[in-house]
Amino acid sequence: MADFETPELFKNIHIPKLQPGVMESVGPFIAKPDHQESLGFPHELVDNWEEKAVDAMGDAVKKYRGLAVFLDSCVKCGACTDKCHYYLGSTDPKNMPVARQDLFRSVYRKYHTPAGKFLSKLGLEGLIGAKSMTKEVLDDWWNYYHQCSECRRCSVYCPYGIDTAEITMAARDVMAQVGQGMKYSNEIIGKVYKIGNNLGLPEPALADTLEGLEEDIEDETGVKVELPLDRKGVDILLVTPSADFFAEPHVDGLMGYAKVFHEAGVSWTLSSKASEAANFGLFIGNYENMRKISLRIREAAIDLGVKRIVFGECGHAWRVAYSFLNTLAGPFDFLDQNYPIPQHICEFTYDLIQKDKLKFDPSENDWMTLTFHDSCNVARASRMGDEPGGQFKIPREIIKTVCNNYVDMAPETIGEGTYCCGGGGGLLTDDLIAVRVKGAMPRMTALTNVVKDEGVTHMAAICAICKSQFSKVLPYYDLGMDMIVSVHQLVSNALILTGQETDEDEAEAAAE
Ligand code: SF4
């Protein structure tokens, strides 16, 4: 375990005593020149970076009007101060959302507002909290804008709806544009461009993995369920996070999707070109890279001649898909307009459940008592189904259909007010483990309470980042890393395939 203290858990999440500067030197590794280059950014910090950063800020506020509104409208009411999991877990006041925003706002005020420009001439810019762009400011940006998971929880409680995530994204983009990008996110985006997915898993390895999964399902059920790759002319293209191809518990979810498609009798395929649902362009706040990553999905759908696109369990991928895909890579007029474009795998499964098309034995999950973690990007930045709150209802309805034992965590910690896992927004890297563990404190508090009071043994999620983050941080809070499960892993456990040998069949055969 690392050289930092895991926060102590109390029965209730409380506002901690401030420890100014305690997280001031905790930042991620800086991207290497080749990781910057493949994304179209300068290799390293450019000579006149202060001037370039100020210009890039000016471009950002012109291009993204919402950003300018967020920067201009804060009234310092303080409603957001105790809403960030990184502040609650780290106790550093610069992790309060309003303080995080002010790191950017103070420089914006000096160079891009009439009052700031005027007062600067008199040397009085400090009166309005305006600041020059300096190395000290850059260091604070670097550290504290990488202690924000762009989860948007603070915006729910702000009376003006100010979204700190948008400011974090703008700050990260400005830094990358002057030559200081983040190693983890930029390296991953480079792999997507070069190979097709975050893991750098080439097509032959992917094909081999899928073949192995087909064998596993056949061994388990006696039924041949296909996981096709690059099959042309099928109905559905499944775009899923590459973690689904090999990591636990993600891969069990992928087997669940395959079983659902099989039982629904639809034809489908994965694509080696779009073998990644994740879009780290969102995390680095760069529209051009987000668009380039999204276009692979469009190209794959056209090449394969599919009629529908379904997304697997990935939180921010669903945000990009639901909220931006049509703008980034549309129009999708070549797809079947009778289905949602795109559709979430949970919507797909829930629809079949409602039509009574799937047969389950929920007792297969009786050894667990489940709770559900709402992932930030699904909860606050997208929707599912055709009614408000569908993104909260649909995954829970699926779980309750396939499991007999289900309990929710405390209401203020789920739904729209859900606490982030602590590893979202491009922070899922070991160089930020202190940030991740501290930021997980509120979720761990809520989880530990239902473990102790309700006998919860497992927590389900529909986000690849949440699943990976929880596997890593649960042990820091004395909880088992295998507590985290995929929703479609639960579906897979309970789904009875046509022709599948059930426990009852086996018992009958043994008795004869
Ligand atoms: S967006 Fe989330 S991580 Fe960022 S400041 Fe707001 S609450 Fe904290």
Ligand code: SF4
């Ligand atoms: S809640 Fe909104 S207006 Fe109030 S301090 Fe926070 S960001 Fe500013």
